[in-house]
Amino acid sequence: MVSNVAAYSSLVGVALGLIAHHGFFIHGEWHVQAPEIFVSHIFIPLFFAAGTVLSRYGFESSILPGTVFSAGLLASICYLVTLSTSILVYRVFFHELTKQGFQGPFYLRTSKIWHVWKCRTSKNHLFLDKIHKQYGDFVRTGPQEITVFHPDVFLATDGPKTECGKSDWYDLLFPESSLLTTRNRAVHDERRKDWKTCFSPPALAEHFQKSIKHVSNLDKLLSASVTKQQPVAMRNLCYWLGFDMMGDFVMNSSFGMLETQEWHHMVVRLQKALGLLGPVSPAPWLIQLAFRVFPRVWRIKDWFEMTAWSHVQIDARLKAGWEKQPTPDLVHYLLETKVPEGHKRTQEDLLKMRGDSLNAIVAGSEPIPVVLLGLFAELAQKPEHIDLIYEELRDADITDTKVLNALPHMNAAIQEALRLYTVLPTAGPRKAGPNGVTVAGVFIPPNTTIINPRYSIHRREDCFERANEFIPERWTTRREMVRNMAAYSPWGTAHHSCIARVMAIDALRITCAWIIKKYRFRLAPGESGRRVLEDMIDQLAPNPGHLSLVFEFR
Known part of the structure; x- marks a missing residue:
């Protein structure tokens, strides 16, 4: 029995x-x-x-x-x-990927847990670059995942005719959502319309004036370092600048780090939380477990305290209303989308507003410090470019965006920094549509997750001559050095491109122009300038290493 x-x-x-x-x-x-x-x-x-x-x-x-x-x-x-x-x-x-013969490390086809283990030091960009050299342009990096290193991947997955959508990774903020994390194409396009007024020419002009204010605060710290004859820890200053700008942009409330010369406690928590998300991001289901099952301790606690703080800020900002701000901010423009008369904003509206604000602060604050650190590290190693940029700036009105836009060598240097210090080294996965997708003649089956690592694609020698070198002239007088423009995608492509890219570029331009016009700078004693990239960790956005510079007045 x-x-x-x-x-x-x-x-x-x-x-x-x-x-x-x-x-x-x-x-x-x-x-x-x-x-x-x-x-x-x-x-x-x-x-x-x-x-x-x-x-x-x-x-x-x-x-x-x-x-x-x-x-x-x-x-x-x-x-x-x-x-x-x-x-x-x-x-x-x-599995269909096995039948089609996609190659890659054998253990990765069994579970993404192995990928998480490989990324435990947050060097996913280097891990993927290594297997690219071993397995080629199409590598199976998960049970239902292909990492594509071919430059055609950007147009194939994000172009106007694509059927691909955002992958399951974008449910990161569930049950909240944001413009960035919205996966439904029609809903995303509709929400994107709500943001457009925030980046209209008048709005961009307002944002640029705010940027000038924060760059002026940065200038005060640099001037003090010259007076004291002290090296400057550029990583701190660049991050303080980026977050102060974005706090002001989102809620008309700067984090005030350039003024206090201290890290804001919530920015510190955010950095720690991203340190957790970076390694586990290859397995979206593990993120869901971490946030909804695991105890709220260690870096998980940092994430929830940071999001709770941001919710309090956005709720207070919403209570302040639409017309009571000295200058327009993101919430101001999102509130312009009026609700029908007699109706109140729903809980879903509030969740969207919270998600959009958190998204803007996190995603918007990262490009500025990352690219600035990379740019100043490269310029300090090749000071001849500083001299060329200064000649353009000598008699220029740097408070005029049209003037800044017309400076060829400075803009080429920024463009080159965006290539080498891309703000999305491995993030931004897509999912093949119901009919699959073909990239460079290779068919990828339906519902396959597609990773497009910009860190590696931006360094392809067949796309960029001397691809690992900082050569701004490739965008001006030596355009033959760009062998395949399709490989360059720092801001994304088509409807998935970064909606705030113009604002971010304006911030990069005014910061670069202000500093080079007023100061000479060089590497501090013992500084190589290579730590920014060599010590960089990949935690959704890159977290670069340190840079120490010595400034002097011109």
């Missing part, structure tokens, strides 16, 4: 495992349900195991006798073993 029960329990477990895989988990996306799946698949076996142990010590239940617990435990074990085995066998031998 006991043996019959064990046999039936085993068969039930095996059958349920096969049904769960081939009937459910093999179809669609399950990352958002990962917390529920994880809890149920842990709790049920533990429940039966506990019942089995208790029954052996005489704690019988009249409702569920010990034999039922034992049978349930055996069925649960068989279910989990069968489910895991079926998934592994399918991914290794029968």
